[in-house]
Structures are given as C-alpha cells and as structure tokens.
Amino acid sequence: MLLAEGLGLPLWPERGTQFAIDYDWLFIYILVVTTAAGLLVYAGLTFLCFKYAKKPGGKSARILGSHKLELLWTIIPTAFFLSFFVFGLPIFDAATHPPADAPEIFVVGKQWMWKIQHPNGVREINELHLQQDVAVKVTGTSEDVIHDFGIPAFRNKIDVVPGRYVTTWYKPTKVTKAGEPYHIFCDQYCGQGHSQMVGKVHVLSREDYQDWLAGHKTDNAGAPGDRPTDGTAAWHGQQLFFKMQCINCHNNVYDADSVNSSNRAPNLEGLFGSQVPVEGGKTVPADGSYIRESIRNPMAKVHVGWKPIMPAFPRAQLSEEELGQLVAYIQYLKKGKLPKRTSQDAAPVGAPTQGPSLGEGSPAVPPPPAPKNPNPPAPAPTPKGAN
C-alpha cells in the first residue's frame, strides 16, 4: 500500500464523516478474513503442488472424499459470510436513516449536471457546500435517466431514479483544505457526458459557512456575489402554489357560489407527515414521495372522500426542481399557514412572481426576478490529450 502512496493515491481515501470511519472498519474486517482465507487456499495449493509433483514410479492414492471435511468447509465459510452480513447491516441502516432534525438538501440529477438546492434557497450546480459537524439530509431525484450521487470521501452513494425520491444523509467532520475538495461522482452510467457529471464538495467551518451563505466567500466557485440570493425552497414553493393555481382548489375558503372554491380538494395544512387514507382501503404516509406522486399522477392514490379531479402536472409544466420546492412548501404548511385565497394576489402562469411573503410577516428575503432554470453552460469540451 506504500506503493499506492507513491503512485498518486493515499493509503486510504479521505474519511470525511464518522460513517466513513465505521464503513472502513467493516471493510477492514472483511478484508482481513477474506485475505486470510485466500492465503490459506494459496498455501494449501502451493504446498500440495510441490509435495505431490509427479515422481518416477510414484503412485497416486485413491481418496474419494471426507464428509467431515465437507461439513467443516461448508459451515465455517457460512458462519463467516453471515457475520459479514450481520456487521454490514447497521452500516447500511445508518446510511439510509437521516437524523430526524437534519435540514434537507435537494439534489436533482440531469444529463449531465447536479443541481443542488439548500433549505435556505441557495442553489448550486456541481458544487456542494456543507458546514462542518452539521448533519444534512439529502433527497435526490432525476430529471431524466438514472444517475447516482456518490461522494467517495463520505463512503456514500445513492442511485437517483426519475419518478421517485431517494434519501441519504451526511455529517461531515473535517473541513476540506482550499483547493482539495472531495469528489462528487455520477456512478450510474447516464450517457455521453457521464464522466463529466462530477462535482466538488466543500466542507466549511461554521464561520466560513456563514460567510459563504452571505455571499462573501465563494471558495474557488467564481466571483463573489454571483450566486442566486432568492428565498428559501419553501418560499419558491409558495410562489408556485399560486402560479400553478393550486390554491384555487387547495384552500381554506368555503364559498358555495364560486366553482373555483373550496370543498374540491383538501387544504393541505398539516398534511405532511400524517397518515392519509387512500381509495382501496390503504393508508399511506404523506411524505415527499407521496406528494410528488400526487402532483405528477394524482389518480395513483386518491384521498378518501375527495373526487379524483386533480389534473396531472407532467414535467413539461413542472420541473423536478420546482416539484421539490412545492414539496418543501407543503412540508412547511402547518395548521393556519395557508394563505387566504381571497387575498386575490395569486399570480397566474406567466405573470411576474410577486407573491405574498411566506407566513404572516414581511418577506424574509425580497423576491428577486428569479431566473427560472438557471441555464448552466454546457459541459466545456475537454482538450484531447496528445495522441
């Protein structure tokens, strides 16, 4: 392994989380057992090959087998293999269960880039800034084909599959040195630009992270202040809630004279995290995947007591990113948070997005003329190496 160090790779890849350390212990355990097993086989093979090489006049023995040995070398490997499984289980379990209070980062894979949105609304492309010692939950999906969001330094990886939400989490423990960020790799083959669907993870100390949030510190991401400073994901979601006319049905108003008015759909307050009875007798948890499905394909699970009248919103109307913002908004909608539809400030599609602020107070962040879908530059052609 010293050789490895001499050849450009360190002995072990960087361990950026406690999970990575736990993972490496599992890896080392399996490595030690399998290496011992392999060496045992090789030792036996070498010994027998030399000892029983043909001798002039020699004669081989007629040996048919041994039940005891067969049992022995069936049971011992089985025991070790199952121990690998048992030790591996808590590791996998830990990777799939984020802490309950972790803020959520939304990751959308798209041929061939990673679009990342922080809970406070900051958006990045192919870069991920994280704060040291703060756990974040990652919810991922894809705009097109299957991708995989992998960060080797965190020993973490998750296939992002179109049409569903997948979840993982990290709690980075080490601040990355300037100029030595961790890799983000797309690990699931996704077409021409697969190998360019890579990015960088910067883990910052608390102060640096606050600076970065405020727009003062950009690492090597570009000129200061070039990142969008619009509102939170939930704030964007609220804009969409008006723009897409969701509020026309999902509202708090009972107005018998208006066809656009209530009793056509549930008002969504406090929906997130509750159990929803659906047609067919089942009950499903109202999580991100359920809400997502109910927007894309409302007929899949119809809330008991409501008519199946909601129109579907395909991707042409609502991107994965926007869908994520809507989910964030519905998550935010606790009892009494839904705005009054009678405020008449719903901005229809196409109108400038000047909605009311989130909650009762004034907007936390002034709504900017948000560039919808910041069109990132196509992957730059990489120079060919000399032939």
Next chain:
Amino acid sequence: MTPATHAPAITPSTQVLELDYTPQTAPPVTDLDGPPAVNYLNHAHGWLSWLLTVDHKRIGILYLIPLTVFFLCGGIAAGLVRLNLLTPTGAILELDQYNKAFTAHGTIMLFLFLIPVIPGILGNFFVPIMVGAKDMAFPKLNLLSWYVWFGGAMFFIAALLIGGLDTGWTFYPPYSSKYSHTNVLFAGLGVFITGFSSILTGLNIIATVHKMRAPGMTWGRLPLFVWAMYATSVIQILATPVLAMAVSLLATERIFGIGIFDPTIGGDPLLFQHLFWYYSHPAVYIMILPGMGVINEVITCFSRKNIFGYKAVAWSSVGIAVVGFLVWGHHMFLSGQGIYLGMVFSVLTMLVAVPSAVKVFNWVATLYKGQITYEAPMLFVIGFIVLFTIGGLTGLFLGILGSDIHLHDTYFVIAHFHFTMVGGMMFAWQAGLHFYWPKMTGKMYSDFWSRLAAVVMLVGFSLTFLPQFVSGYHGLPRRYPYYPAEFQLWQILSTAGATIQGIGYVMPVFYLTASLFFGRDAGANPWRATGLEWQIGSPPTPHNFDELPIVTHGPYEYALPSRYALETEPHHTTNGTNGHAVAGNGVTSGH
C-alpha cells in the same frame, strides 16, 4: 484405496473389453497410434457437409470458429477502452466512441462469447460422448440451435457496426428506452434471438443427459462436467425467457411509447432492473458453471486422482443453479428497492457463495497424494483456482449491504467481475480447449508455447485487474472515459497488463493453428485420462462408439491399477475405427 472387486455392476449385454488386472511392466506407449482412418472430420467433404451436419461434433466446431472471431472482436473493443484510458481526458476516442466501445466489449463478451463458449463447443462435442451416446437427443434441433444463434449474433454484430450501441450491456431504461440514439432495438432483437438458441441447447442437453446415457452410466457416475452442463441448462431454460420479456417490453416502450419503464409516462425503471437481473445474475452462473465443470475433468487427470468429494461438487453445481435464482436483487441495493428486500437478497447472496467455496476446497484437496504434472491444461487450472479465489472473495464485499454502498458501480466491481469471468471462466475455457484440443483435432500442440501462454495470461491478467481494486476503493466510477488525474498511474498499469494479456490470448491462435498442420498425432488418449471420451479415437469416428459402452465405475478412477492397465493398452487401429467398448473392467464405483 480398496482393491478392485470383480463383480461388474451390471451384466454386459454387448461385447465388453476384458482387461488384464496383473500389474503391467510394459513401458508407457510412446509412439501413439494414429487417427482413425474414418473420423468425423474426413467422413464427408464440402461446405454443405458442414452447414447441414447434424453431428454434434461438427456442430461443436461450427461454434468454435465464430466464437473465436467474436472473442477477438470483443478483445479489440477492450483494447480501445484500455488505450483510451491511458490519459485522464481520453487518449484516442471521443466520448460517444468510448461509450460504444465499452458497450461493444461487454455485450460481445457476455452475450456472444462467455454464455455460448463452453456449452456450444465443449458441451456439444463432449456431453454425448461422456454419457456414452452417439449424438445429442435431438440432433436436428441442435443444428437449428446453431443457426438461430449465428443469425442472432450476426444481427447483433450488424447493429454494433451500423450505428452502434451505447447503453452498456445492462440496457438500463429510461436511458435505453428514450434517451439513447443508438441501435437499441436491433441489438435487443439480436439478444432476443440468441436467447432462443440458448434455450434450445439447454433443452437438448437435459434430454441427452436424461435419456441417452449408456448402460451403467448412473447419475453418480456422470462426469462432473456433465453435471455442470446439466445445471447450466436448467438455468438457461428457466432464466432466458425473462430476458426475452425484458427486451420485448423495452422495445414496446421504445417503439410505441407505452409506459412500462419510463416514469414520465407511468412506468417504473426498477421493474426493468428486476427483470434484467432475474436473467443476468443466473446468467453469470450460466457462464461460470461449465467452466467449473471443465476444472473437475482436468484437475483429476493431471493429479491422477479421484475428485475429492464427488457428491459435494456435483450438488454444489445444483445448489448454485437453484440459489442463484434468488439473489438478483444484490445488483440493486442502492437503486431504491428498499432495505428489507435488500436484506433478503444480501443473506441469500452469502449463501450462494458457499457452494463456490466448497468447490474450491474440493479442488485443492483433490491434489492431496496425487502425482501432479504441469502440462498447459493444468497450468490453466491452477491459474483458475488462484484467480477465481480472489474473484469469489471480493464478491463478498459487493454482496454485503453495508460494504456495497461505497463500492457500487466502481472499478472494484469491474475487477471482481473480471476475476470471475476472465480469471475464472476464460482460464477454464483455455484449460478445456487445451485439454480437449488433441481429442477434437487428433493433433498435439506445442508444449512449450502453450505453457508459456498460460503464464503470460496469468501475469497479464493480474497486472490488469489487481490495480482496479485499488482505484475502485478510492471511488473511481466505472464507464468513465475522463477521470481525475490521481488515478492515471493505476490506469496505465491496467493498460500495460491488458497488453500482456492480449499477447497471451493471441498466442494459442497461432500454436493451435500450427498444430493442425505440423502437430504430431495425439493418439486416442494423450493425457492417459479415464473418461469415456478418451477411450475412442482422436478425432472420434462419426458415431463415437462402434460398440455400446458399458459403464461400471465412476469417471475418475485414476488411482486403480486396472486403470493404469487401460491407459497403457494399445488401441486397435487396424480396422480404422479404434473406438471400442470400454470400461467393463469390473471395478465397482466408489460412489
């Protein structure tokens, strides 16, 4: 070690060769007898006599030639991939070209080489002879099988040449169903067609093993190669239809836009992965089991030993075939199938690893108290054991839920897969090819060059794939034409190894071809082996056996004095058909 008893297991109904049990002092026969005057190669002439043949041996040769060409095609694609990876930004290929090259490598090697190679060539040629039959159960179906396979393969190659294919051998939608602009439909149709050949061949072999065994050839006396081919055939019949379904559904979605896998039109991409791996995981056992079968035949012969634990080895093949159907989800731990499903698949994967381990232990134990010689086939077997052990053990890392998280879709997977498929299957194929070449052609190849080739392949292979475990652990994803610069030295080592490997694979093409023209006659039994196939002439006569063989003992009685007597018995060549009934030597089987 019990001395031979003298009661034949069954009463011979035909003329049986009587053997002398007194110890032989005569020196081993050195001027080996020549080929039978009339053999399967020369009894008919002309193109049509080959293209319309129903002789299982000729059909075996019909598989050998295109399979060699396909292997070289797949190898050239691999060479392009490795050359391109010499520099971090792609040394010779554009991105699309790279994607097409690695797809061509994977699909050709898997669908057109590894799956058919041993069943098509050695299975066709030797299963009937090993069970003591004159041909397959359905000779015409056997020929049809070849035509279907060859037609499908040509279709597939055409699809790769005209437009190419860039989905990887896994064809994952929605990339393959919607986004890829390459020849997915035609390539899929090629896979679909070759699948039928796989099913027909499996059917034929199962029928042959059940119905065509010679008198006395009980299940407990079947050569382990036949057991392995039997287990393989069961998988081929049960799994291949599911691949056909997956490909058909993919085509339906691609042509008609019906939502099956694409979530934007109501499909589920994981459904395809379930269907695909339901075939493709058992398919890796379709590839490796026949190779394991060959190892049994060769290691017993060159160590002059009975196989250690016949029953354990035979039933481990069946165990792999059965449990192998229940582990497909270990390819999908991280694709969103859920943790409980993942747990079930992970435990079952640990269980399917056990029979493979049992086989390795039995092979090593077979060497105990043997008289080992190291001709080329045996060197390939040792290479197989060395490399397959690494391949099997590294598979554990990937089959465990926890450790797969980081290794999923990295070079670690690539290295593991090649250790089993090339280090395992390719070396087993070389062992089988070198072991049976004298029987198939009647000619002996160069001892020196063949041993050298075995060593070159082993060195080249190790240098290619050992570094990939390291780069994989450091996170390098598979299917990357561009990669971070810190991985470059490991890629260069791999490419250097691949170059050596390439030389190793080309060597047999030359010395085996040369042996056809300049090789000495091999004689009926150059390895002094005990199997039925070695008791007939080389090359065999058109109907294999002139007299019905009567079998009274197990396949690997190398240690009995009576077998030695048989080995040194000169074969009758006077009437031009030296295939005579054998093995009625009264030795009751130890099994």
